[in-house]
Each structure stands twice: as structure tokens, then as C-alpha cells.
Amino acid sequence: MAGYLERLIEGLSAEWAGFLRDWDRSLKAGNYPETTRYNYLLAASQLGHYLRGGVADLEAGDAALDPTDVARAHIEYFQAWMVQTRSASTALNKHKALQQFFKWLRDTEEEIDRSPMDRVKQPKTAKKLVPIIQEQDTTRILDSCKGKSFVQLRDEAIIRLYSNTGARLSEVGNLKLDDLDMTTDSVRYHGKGSKDRRVRFGPRTGRALSRYLRARAKHKGVALPDLWLADRGVQRLAPNGIKLMLKRRGRAAGVAHVHAHRWRHTFAHEWKRAGGDSGDLMLLLGWESDDMPRHYGASAAAARAQETHFRMGIGEDV
Template identity: 70%
Template sequence: MPLLDLEKLCSGLEDGDWAGFLRDWDRSLRAGNYPETTRYIYLLAAAQLARFLADDLSDRGAAEASGDPTLVTKGNIESFQVWMIETRSAATALNKHKGLQQFFRYLVEEGEIGVSPMERVRQPKTPQKLVPIMGDGDTKKLLDSTRGKSFAALRDEAIIRLYYNTGARLSEIGSLLLADLDMKTESTRLHGKGAKDRRVRFGPKTLRALARYLRTRAKRKDANKVPELWIAERGVRRLAPNGIKAMLKRRGAAAGVPNVFAHRWRHNFAHEWHKAGGNTGDLMLLLGWSSDDMPRRYAASAAAERAQEFQVQMGIGERV
């Protein structure tokens, strides 16, 4: 099942102009070769704003804007942003803010509005949280939960080992095609953000886990009709990134490991790389980063942990 179901996303918006604009915008995004995950994030933000405006009884102009996105005001968006912060989080509100920037920029480009209402809307400030790395101990617990020869066990071990071994994004591993894997060179092509492909290597344990999964996958009836690497446990259909996210959560609950999500292995990869004295430029190439800011952000938790380890070794304040 595809991540982006446009008709479902537009459900309930047919009475106004929102659904039409979203369909047109999606066509424009597809023409620009935007990946499905990016399109989904953008379109979802706009659809959520439309539904919020329809339910916002505090603003008389919201009712009109709920039927016509060209009537949305700065105040409408700020009210939506406040609601997102209060009911979700500042990080989610920031995510929606960025999606709406793109939507109203599209309306400007189409000549539907003269100025984007986002121009004077402040980005919500998000507290910098130290994301805990997913180290060897917790990863072992998760891998132990995949012991066995069932299809799900072999598939989930291969998925977990790929995240652990490469530090790739959730969507990058989740969107792999069979054709992306090269078992001879022990590497895979990843489809990164901004349509930037890169190739990463994986080790012997990951190679073995992938080989076992591929043999089991090949025995599934009609599995050869699915170009994606990961397929669901029941039926012959792809296992989308959201399905992988749910699987990791289930595995974490079963293994007694809280807050299991793919990006924790990404933080761990950066931590281990720097700990071993790896070059930051090479790390950026491997993890698909184009901004110098990203290594600092992703390695913040790991850097704090390394600093604490070094603090203990130095023994400052313990010599007298």
C-alpha cells in the first residue's frame, strides 16, 4: 500500500477549493521528481490546516479560508501553529510550518496569491533534545527478538542490521528496491533526500542476514512481482517505511527497549565514527549530509557521552 493516498488525504475537502489545489500541487511535485515521503509530508500539512480552519470557531475568517486556501491569513496559520504546539509538539509544528511554506510558495508561483501568508509567520522554536544513541546492548536485545526461521524474523533481522550497519534514514532503507542490492560487493544504493543517490557498504553479518531473507522471500508466491525489497508478512505487497516504523516499535516493546526508532542508529553511527577518529567529511558522504550543521546536530548526544567518559578518565576534582 502506498504511503501517499491522495484521495484519502483529500477526503472531506471536496466541497471547497482545497482538494483541487492539493491535487494540482501533487502533480507539480511529481513533475519535479519529489520523493513520495516528501510529497506526503507537504500535502499532509496543507490538508491538516484546511481541517483545522473548518473547526476553528474562534476566527470568523477561518470558515471562509477552510473553503479557499487563497484566503488564508497570517493569523489563521499562527492559530494552527499554536494548536500544533499544544496538541502535538514544537517539532511537529516546525515540520508543518516548512510544509506550508512550500504550499503557499506554490500558490504564489501559480499566480493565485500575490504574497505568501507565511512570510511573516515565525518558525516555532524547538528545544534541543539529546537523542539517545541505539548502542550495542539495546540492538542485541532487538536482534535476539528476531531469532527463528519465520519470514518475519528473517526480514526484521535484515532490516535492523542494515540500519545498525549503515546509519541510513528510515525512508532510505524502507524504500530499497531488490535492484539496489549488490550482494557481490556487499553494498546497496540508497535513494537519499533531494533525489541524491549514494552507495554504502555493509558487513558480513548484515550480508548473511540479507541472504537468508532473500532466500525466504524468493519462496513467497508472486514475490517476484514486487520490486521493493521488503514485503509484508501477509499478502504480496511492499512493507512501506511506516510499516517498518511500526515493526520497530513492536520489537522494542517485546524486547524491553523503549523508544525504538531508526534515527537512533543514525546517531549511533555518527558516535562510533567520531569515537574511532573518522573524518567528518567522509561521514557526511556516507550519511548523505550536504550541510556542515548536520554532523554537529546528529552527534550532539554522542559527543556529550564521549565528553562524560573523558571527564571520568581525567579525574578532575578527584585528586585531593
């Protein structure tokens, strides 16, 4: 992802490019994670490119050259275009990112008096139950890692951490050696908003990590501070590399749509299904909003309802 800013602003006006560079500097100063900065800047640059390419039924005018001239109508056309060409959920993500951009222009830079986002409604999105990963599917994926090679040991340790702790892709992917404590069988995750938390892992995950650490000690990238190392060259295995690895392991195991977030949903599903406390779940998964347990636990609620319905046998006695 390094060097993303120059790619995003290529083809934009000097004013758009300048403001996005300044915003990126401001986000860095605020210690925003790189993934968040990228997603924010991507949304703003996409709006700039959209306006520069011309807006049907609306004159982009000076807004194509300067973000301080963007009006509510420009945002609404862009948002509708996102819904049509991508999806409502993607449009919603762009909406939230643009709220931050124009808030920064208004409050920090004082370049505008009012944000064009003020009266733009968020796009409505369909609420879908995220499919969890069944235990047998996780077993099949882990079976694809069986062996004693460096890659097999590394991949098993990574997958077990996701399954056992429900962490985010970036949280596992950005771990340093110092974040792992094999004495207490725990890991320190660096969550959103620079909020750290320590989470325990089970004996099978601990055994997989120990085996990987022994293999890592013999690897050519051993001097790096990062926990996960690439198979070739002296370099880390970044979160995007882990994302691709999970897809490969899924294909090898015959399991579709394998990504880290499904284990996060599965963790919340099983926790709620077992009657676990929502407050404890929030602490373990690094959430602050009460909405998150409800969202992630929706599939568990549906499963409980189905099980209760079957047990009660309503309508079966007639």
C-alpha cells in the same frame, strides 16, 4: 498511504481541494518522494480544516474557503494551536511545509503576490539529545529474530542493515532487489531529493542478507522487484510495515522506543566518537547540510565531554 489525498481533502471547500490536488500533481512532477508529498499535503489540509472549523478570536472569513485568502494572523493562530495540541517540533514541521505550499501558490501558480508565511516566525523547539540504541539493546533485538523462518531471517537482515549503515527508514524500506550487490557487499540507497549513494555493509550483515535471499527465493512473492516481502500474500513489506515490525521486536526484546532513526543517530554517534571525518559521514548518510553532523553528533560530543571530565578528575585531588 495510497489514496491519501482524497482522505486529506474530504470536508474542505472546492477551492481548497482543487489547489491541493494541483499541488500534489506539481509535487509528483517534481519527483518528490511520496512521504514528503504526504507530509506537505497533510499540513496544508490541516490548516484548511482548522480554518473551516472556526478560529477563536479571529474571523477566518474567506480563508476558510480559499487558501489564497489566508493571512499572516491565520497562520500564527494555527501554529500556536499546533504547539498547544501537538508539540513545538510538530508545529515547526507544519511551518516548513506551509512555506512550500504558499511559495508554490506565489511563484508557480501566481495566485498570490506575497506569502502569508513571510513574517511568521518559526516556533522555537527545545534541543534534545536523541537517545541512541546501546549495543546490548541491539543484540537483544537481534536475539528476538533467531531462527530459520522467513520472517526471522527477513527481520534480522533489515535490522542489521539499519544498524550497520545508519540508513533512513524509507531508504531500507524501499530497496529493490537490484539495489543489492552481494559481490561488492554494498547497497544502493535512494535518498532524499532523488540522490542515490552506494554504501558498503559488513560481513555479519552480508551473511544475514544471503540467508534472507535464499529464503526469499522460495517465497510466493519471489517475482516482485522489491527486496522485502510480506509474510502473507504476494506483496511487498512497505516502510510502514517495517516501522511496526521494529516496534514489535523492541517489545519482544524489552527495549522501549525502537525505531529506525535511533540507529541512524547511533551510527553518527559512534562515527563521531571514534573521531571520524564529518565530510565522510555526510556522504555515507546522504546529508548536504553541515548542520546535520552537528545535530546528530551532539550526543557523541556530550559523551566525549563526560569521558574527558572523568579522566581529568577535576576537583578530586582536594
